[in-house]
Amino acid sequence: LIFPILSAFSPLAQLLCIFCILLVPLALAGIALINTGLGRSRSAAHAMMSSLCVTAVAAIAYCICGFHWQGFPGQPAHIFAIGAKSWDWLGAGRFFLGGIPWNGSPASLAACFQLFSIGLVAIIPLGAGADRWKLSASCLSAVFLAGWIYPLFAHWVWGGGWLAQLGANFGLGHGFVDVGGSSTIQIVGGVTGLSVAWLLGPRRGKYSSSGMPAAIPGHNATFILFGCMLAFVGWLGLNSAGAILFAGVLPERIVLIAINTLLAASSAALITLIITQARFGKPDASLTANGWVGGLVASSAACAFIHPAEAVIVGIVAGALVTMSVQWLEFNLKVDDPTGAVSVHGIAGIWGVLAVGLFARFPVQLPGQFIAQLIGLTALLGFIFPLTYGLNALLNRFYPYRVATDGERQGMDLYELGADAYPEFVTHSDEYGQR
Amino acid sequence: MKIAGFLLLLSGGFLVLTALIMLPTAGSRTAFIVAGLAVEILGLVLVIRAHIPREEPR
Numbered sequence: 001l002i003f004p005i006l007s008a009f010s011p012l013a014q015l016l017c018i019f020c021i022l023l024v025p026l027a028l029a030g031i032a033l034i035n036t037g038l039g040r041s042r043s044a045a046h047a048m049m050s051s052l053c054v055t056a057v058a059a060i061a062y063c064i065c066g067f068h069w070q071g072f073p074g075q076p077a078h079i080f081a082i083g084a085k086s087w088d089w090l091g092a093g094r095f096f097l098g099g100i101p102w103n104g105s106p107a108s109l110a111a112c113f114q115l116f117s118i119g120l121v122a123i124i125p126l127g128a129g130a131d132r133w134k135l136s137a138s139c140l141s142a143v144f145l146a147g148w149i150y151p152l153f154a155h156w157v158w159g160g161g162w163l164a165q166l167g168a169n170f171g172l173g174h175g176f177v178d179v180g181g182s183s184t185i186q187i188v189g190g191v192t193g194l195s196v197a198w199l200l201g202p203r204r205g206k207y208s209s210s211g212m213p214a215a216i217p218g219h220n221a222t223f224i225l226f227g228c229m230l231a232f233v234g235w236l237g238l239n240s241a242g243a244i245l246f247a248g249v250l251p252e253r254i255v256l257i258a259i260n261t262l263l264a265a266s267s268a269a270l271i272t273l274i275i276t277q278a279r280f281g282k283p284d285a286s287l288t289a290n291g292w293v294g295g296l297v298a299s300s301a302a303c304a305f306i307h308p309a310e311a312v313i314v315g316i317v318a319g320a321l322v323t324m325s326v327q328w329l330e331f332n333l334k335v336d337d338p339t340g341a342v343s344v345h346g347i348a349g350i351w352g353v354l355a356v357g358l359f360a361r362f363p364v365q366l367p368g369q370f371i372a373q374l375i376g377l378t379a380l381l382g383f384i385f386p387l388t389y390g391l392n393a394l395l396n397r398f399y400p401y402r403v404a405t406d407g408e409r410q411g412m413d414l415y416e417l418g419a420d421a422y423p424e425f426v427t428h429s430d431e432y433g434q435r
Numbered sequence: 436m437k438i439a440g441f442l443l444l445l446s447g448g449f450l451v452l453t454a455l456i457m458l459p460t461a462g463s464r465t466a467f468i469v470a471g472l473a474v475e476i477l478g479l480v481l482v483i484r485a486h487i488p489r490e491e492p493r
Contacts, residue, residue, distance in 0.1 A: 082456050083456055166455075170455055170464070171461070198486045201488075202488075207488070333483055333486070334487050334488055371464075371468060374469075375455070377472070378447060378448055378472050381444055381447070381448070381472075381475045382444050382445055382446075382448020382451065382471070382475050383445070385444060386445055389441070390441075
């Protein structure tokens with residue numbers, strides 16, 4: 001931990017931490033609204049229903065075994081020693097959140113924080129698989145994500161694992177630092193989203209035979225933009241609670257965290273607006289919303305340790321990266337990601353992690369912080385990405401993820417739920433017909 | 436190509452771990468960490484290429 005932390009928080013830190021944790025579900029609600037708004041109208045109820053079910057499944061899976069694998073610094077863990085260095089690679093607590101003292105201890109607050117934020121990790125891939133991912137398959141995938149994949153990486157970073165110990169063991173800065181979850185929550189969700197988008201393939205009619213993508217605009221810009229506002233409030237909680245819990249940041253620093261979160265999101269949204277205005281002649285609402293969330297994602301890792309001016313730079317780069325990568329993925333890599341989840345959570349998250357190495361100012365500056373951040377990214381790319389892709393590919397082989405062709409034609413609402421989100425709407429023949 | 440890409444991703448990850456364990460000096464460790472990242476990027480390129488659908492002949 002960067003700041004010296006006590007085994008128990010002060011009453012003020014405890015109260016603030018609880019308040020911030022209670023804001024976290026708003027981030028989840030915001031992303032669920034954005035995912036729904038960016039999808040088609042005939043799949044709107046399905047998108048919201050999937051978000052709710054996946055959140056529920058993820059919370060239960062995490063409660064059963066997720067926190068057992070993840071743990072918290074000071075709790076039992078699987079450790080092996082190589083060359084006089086200890087490698088803490090997996091938590092070894094008890095199942096069903098056992099062994100946690102429910103008295104406002106840091107471990108109990110961390111368990112609550114994780115239970116609230118695990119839903120956010122699980123709904124990120126839903127955006128990448130929108131309009132074609134079966135409800136049951138998405139819930140099955142969430143079990144593995146919340147029960148194994150996320151806790152493994154979160155233990156390495158937040159549970160006192162080997163990435164967190166890079167500083168103590170190898171003199172690399174303060175070890176891998178990510179206070180609000182740019183990597184643990186966002187990149188893990190982003191790479192799972194990429195895996196799901198690849199396994200599902202593009203939506204029917206998205207690409208012509210010559211490979212040119214068709215524009216399939218989101219059906220409700222109001223949902224998207226209101227989702228951004230909700231997500232901002234949730235992110236304030238996510239970044240602040242994460243900083244107190246996993247970096248031992250003092251409660252007074254929450255003011256700086258809130259300012260940096262807002263500035264990063266604002267600058268990212270504005271740069272996206274300017275870029276889309278310059279390219280298309282008018283600002284694009286959905287890309288601007290993606291830029292806003294990209295700024296929030298990038299702010300998470302470093303928000304407690306950077307100057308507000310640096311938060312603006314973090315946001316500007318995040319916004320530009322999101323705008324460019326959304327189009328690059330769609331046009332060049334032929335990845336059909338209806339909500340831009342891979343760019344917003346994956347690419348902006350990577351930038352957020354690197355920003356810690358570039359800008360963060362800790363109470364004690366130590367050399368090697370950027371290398372520690374790079375090692376964290378190599379662990380994500382080298383171990384977590386193949387793991388999440390492999391598990392999803394295995395599941396897809398035994399229980400196909402993609403809905404039947406009729407389901408895509410009718411819309412996921414009618415096909416999977418039996419009722420439309422907007423039953424008074426007339427279904428257009430061009431939407432319902434063969435594509 | 437896809438499997439080769441994922442194997443390269445894993446190899447890059449293990450290269451970084453091995454560098455941390457075996458190399459004593461910061462300079463050589465950094466060089467191998469960067470090399471591990473480069474191997475991973477190569478693997479990622481292969482995985483991405485394997486997933487790009489082929490265009491139908493006109």
